[in-house]
């Protein structure tokens with residue numbers, strides 16, 4: 633399997649980045665959902681949010697790499713059985729996923745740094761606070777983060793279902809291409 637995308641298939645880097653990000657998004661959503669329900673005395677009360685934030689920062693770095701790689705490596709051409717509407721829906725859908733991802737990560741960063749403290753990433757390095765002191769920053773960013781996270785996982789779920797429809801009903805190579813086939 634080649635590293636780079638070709639006009640017919642996704643390369644190894646795009647495939648690995650796609651599935652790594654998908655795993656991280658669903659994992660962070662589950663972790664976030666679970667951690668907000670933890671009681672004050674739960675042993676995970678402190679470490680679960682630390683883990684959530686650390687993975688979120690690493691995901692942001694991975695997404696920057698992904699966008700850079702995407703700019704250097706155009707995606708494969710649309711399959712010939714995809715009509716203009718399918719092509720448009722897929723372009724718009726992927727755009728929404730990219731924007732949704734950055735929206736969730738940026739709002740998460742703004743919640744965590746609202747009090748002026750940076751984010752410790754696995755105790756290895758710290759990402760400093762930049763934008764602080766906005767009135768009710770934590771609450772506003774928190775609400776945006778929650779709504780966008782729900783929107784993103786629901787949309788990603790629909791995107792996954794669309795891929796399965798292409799595979800099992802249309803029997804085309806849309807899904808196989810995302811495994812580099």
Ligand code: HEM
Pocket residue numbers: 650653654655657658702707722726727729730733785788791792793795796806807808809810
């Ligand atoms: C949070 C989860 C997910 C996110 C954020 C996500 C995001 C994306 C994005 C942004 C693209 C466009 C790639 C590009 O060309 O730059 C893409 C393509 C694709 N994704 Fe996902 N995805 C997710 C989950 C899934 C799942 C669960 C499946 C399958 C069950 C899937 C199947 C595909 C396929 C087949 C393509 C290629 C579509 C094409 O060639 O036009 N994705 N995904």
